[in-house]
Amino acid sequence: MNKNFIEITPNDIEKNTFTMIGNEYMLITAKKDDKINTMTAAWGGLGVMWNKNVAYIVVRPQRYTKEFVDFADCFSLSFFNGEIKDKLAYLGTVSGRDEDKITKSGLTAIFEDNIPYFEEAKLVLFCKKLFISEFKEDNFIDKEIMNKNYPNKDFHTLYIGEIKKVLKK
Ligand SMILES: Cc1cc2nc3c(=O)[nH]c(=O)nc-3n(C[C@H](O)[C@H](O)[C@H](O)COP(=O)(O)O)c2cc1C
Numbered sequence: 001m002n003k004n005f006i007e008i009t010p011n012d013i014e015k016n017t018f019t020m021i022g023n024e025y026m027l028i029t030a031k032k033d034d035k036i037n038t039m040t041a042a043w044g045g046l047g048v049m050w051n052k053n054v055a056y057i058v059v060r061p062q063r064y065t066k067e068f069v070d071f072a073d074c075f076s077l078s079f080f081n082g083e084i085k086d087k088l089a090y091l092g093t094v095s096g097r098d099e100d101k102i103t104k105s106g107l108t109a110i111f112e113d114n115i116p117y118f119e120e121a122k123l124v125l126f127c128k129k130l131f132i133s134e135f136k137e138d139n140f141i142d143k144e145i146m147n148k149n150y151p152n153k154d155f156h157t158l159y160i161g162e163i164k165k166v167l168k169k
Contacts, residue, residue: 005167010053024082030068030075036116039065040092058156064097078121127161
């Protein structure tokens with residue numbers, strides 16, 4: 001384990017989830033073969049499902065990161081306490097298909113149990129995929145949400161992952 005981090009339990013996460021995800025964003029990172037990719041995400045959540053502590057994330061089909069999350073058994077969620085917003089904006093605008101964006105961002109990718117995450121993170125959740133499902137047009141009760149967010153019908157895929165490890169600075 002990286003010496004800058006300590007392991008805590010999901011119950012020890014004190015920070016407000018809505019702030020963490022909705023306001024300060026997270027990086028979703030996964031490995032495929034010998035490559036890694038990451039993207040910024042502001043939608044998702046932490047909770048309890050099937051008596052397990054879980055995180056859920058949503059990824060649009062065109063994201064390069066989707067190939068990585070689909071391939072890997074596990075992904076990480078890195079949180080930065082509202083710092084490095086410029087880097088998160090960059091990693092959330094440019095695709096890893098087009099640029100070596102992790103290197104360009106200046107962030108340091110490291111591994112825990114073969115799952116990539118970032119040394120600069122303040123909190124990291126390591127999640128094992130349990131469930132995957134694509135959002136479907138018919139399932140939107142509020143059609144306005146559908147029309148507003150999916151004019152191109154590029155529906156997110158939902159992933160629910162069990163939080164297997166939490167590292168904190
Ligand atoms: C603040 C912010 C939040 C974002 N949240 C999400 C998200 O939750 N799901 C998603 O699919 N894309 C989200 N994006 C868009 C991706 O991060 C962006 O398209 C990224 O360039 C994809 O990179 P990739 O092609 O290397 O995977 C967000 C972007 C920003 C800037």
